[in-house]
Amino acid sequence: MPELPEVETTRRGLLANVQFLKIRAVTCRNRQLRQPISPDFETICQNCKILDIERRSKYLKIILEDKGYILIHLGMSGHLRILPDDTPAAKHDHVDIYLSNKHMIRYTDPRRFGMVNWYDLSEAEHPLLKRLAPEPLSTAFDAHYFHQRCINKTQVIKKIIMNNQVVVGVGNIYAQECLFLSRIHPQRPAGSLTYLECERLVEQIKVVLTKAIQQGGTTLKDFKQVDGKPGYFTQTLFVYGKAGTSCQSCHSELELLKIDNRSTTFCPNCQI
């Protein structure tokens, strides 16, 4: 489900609902996520005030007053909702964070590839955050930087843009969309891209992610915003999940490839 636009949509929805509220209590029903929830998680969070919610890559940081932050990752299938605090828990509702206003933040994640934990480490100190590349929508991510990172690389370009040590936040859906819109074949060795192609790709990554955020993310299967509304970006997808249909630009048949074991749809005519 969640790529960067979905996570950013979630951040905005949460922030509007929980900023400056106090955490009354926390319930964990299943601690076995991508990494186990630490035994003292509930105790540490109790009575802390939520100051802000930040996003770094696809991680959310719930900033607590004078006391570090809760780090959340949604993995493949996770989502967060704001619900009345007496809402019964279903099978995959692993964590509830009860707030001072009779509501709670509920973390649900069927596949449990996500994580929830508390830290008091700066980004430079945190093992999961310290090696992350620049944000795609920041000025640090530009054509010059990206071209430098591609030079002499034999890896295919799709893998490079999905590598979070090159740029964060580009997952499988948006990688395919960005490559289509930049007219670059997903299997090109990164080192073969010209400066102009790098510039085009960087621009499309920014445009596609910005639009997706504006539309509330992509709705796939069960992605919902924190208020339960769907995202609307599916209406804007050109290639993801459309193998066998015709290219909206040239009407050739879109083809399917496996790259790094992940499905990749592209137009064999437009993308060179």
Add this chain to the structure above:
DNA sequence: ATGGTGACCTGACCGC
């Protein structure tokens, strides 16, 4: 250092 592979999980869907 860089690159490739398997591992972590559950659920939906398809063909038999």
Add this chain to the structure above:
DNA sequence: TGCGGTCAGGTCACCA
């Protein structure tokens, strides 16, 4: 109806 296979939005530890 049931069973086995395949696939799915992500990331990281481990190996060569």
